[in-house]
Amino acid sequence: MKRKSLTIWMMVVLRLCSVEAWGAWGDVYFNDGQVHDIDYSFSSYRTTVWNSNSGCITTLNILDGAWFPNTITAWDESIINVLGGSMEGLGSYGKSQLTVSGGEFRRYLSVSHYSNATISGGVISRLNTRYNGQVTISGGTIKGQRESEYSIIAITVKHHSQVTITGGLIEEGSVIAGNQDEASNALITVVGTDFTFKGEPVDYGELYIPPGRDPRGGILTGTLLDGSYLNTNFYVVGDAKIVLTPIPEPTTLLLLGLGAVMLRRKRKA
Numbered sequence: 001m002k003r004k005s006l007t008i009w010m011m012v013v014l015r016l017c018s019v020e021a022w023g024a025w026g027d028v029y030f031n032d033g034q035v036h037d038i039d040y041s042f043s044s045y046r047t048t049v050w051n052s053n054s055g056c057i058t059t060l061n062i063l064d065g066a067w068f069p070n071t072i073t074a075w076d077e078s079i080i081n082v083l084g085g086s087m088e089g090l091g092s093y094g095k096s097q098l099t100v101s102g103g104e105f106r107r108y109l110s111v112s113h114y115s116n117a118t119i120s121g122g123v124i125s126r127l128n129t130r131y132n133g134q135v136t137i138s139g140g141t142i143k144g145q146r147e148s149e150y151s152i153i154a155i156t157v158k159h160h161s162q163v164t165i166t167g168g169l170i171e172e173g174s175v176i177a178g179n180q181d182e183a184s185n186a187l188i189t190v191v192g193t194d195f196t197f198k199g200e201p202v203d204y205g206e207l208y209i210p211p212g213r214d215p216r217g218g219i220l221t222g223t224l225l226d227g228s229y230l231n232t233n234f235y236v237v238g239d240a241k242i243v244l245t246p247i248p249e250p251t252t253l254l255l256l257g258l259g260a261v262m263l264r265r266k267r268k269a
Helices: 250-268
Strands: 013-017 020-025 027-030 035-038 046-049 059-062 067-074 079-082 086-092 097-112 116-124 127-130 134-142 145-148 151-157 162-165 174-177 187-197 216-224 229-236 241-246
Touching (some): 059 067, 067 079, 097 134, 151 162, 216 241, 229 241
Parallel strands (some): 046 067, 059 079, 116 134, 151 174, 187 241
Antiparallel strands (some): 013 020
16 A cells, blocks of 8 residues: 655653663654555554644544554544554544544543544443543444452543433443532433433433432433443532433434534535
């Protein structure tokens, strides 16, 4: 495959333990405002994507065959499309745009600082959303990551962030919205039907969780927009909210789809 030329800045990072060197890795930067298709292995310590100096948006397409042994970081309005491959983790900041339709995140996917992610496929160990991050989940699998002997976390939503769940599978672990000791305004919206909470049917709207010791919550079940069955522990901390929303009528779905297409065209323009 012919690959577009790119400028790679290499910075040797020396990792020491006592007087022994454990190895040297390079930091790879994509910041030329071009589109890069990655279907091969990297040996970088970190991979960073951001706009060019002239403000042109850099796009990274991660395809089958790509392998990143460490982390990827996205900044500015850069775009990362994950269609395949495998990586340790990915963190997005500063209005970057992520689209995940495949691939594997072995440790985490973190969406923060006004960045936006759309997840329709792939396998993610843990999803963290904070500092005004926006995430829509319509497919894929969140496996859950063990925190301790008694705790497995699948999704966290903090610091004014919002997550909308319309499909996909939460394989194991809890979904937690909010953070201790400060206002979070975190919001989780779940789109589906036939919801129950702690074994009892519940209406659409904000899910009522009685006051008590944080985190507060229990098992939420229902059928999501894509037909997937939800059976997961949902918890809130502080002022965080969980909102249950009915499945839109077909006409509304068509309008939403057209709106998404127009938004993508506007961003490209």
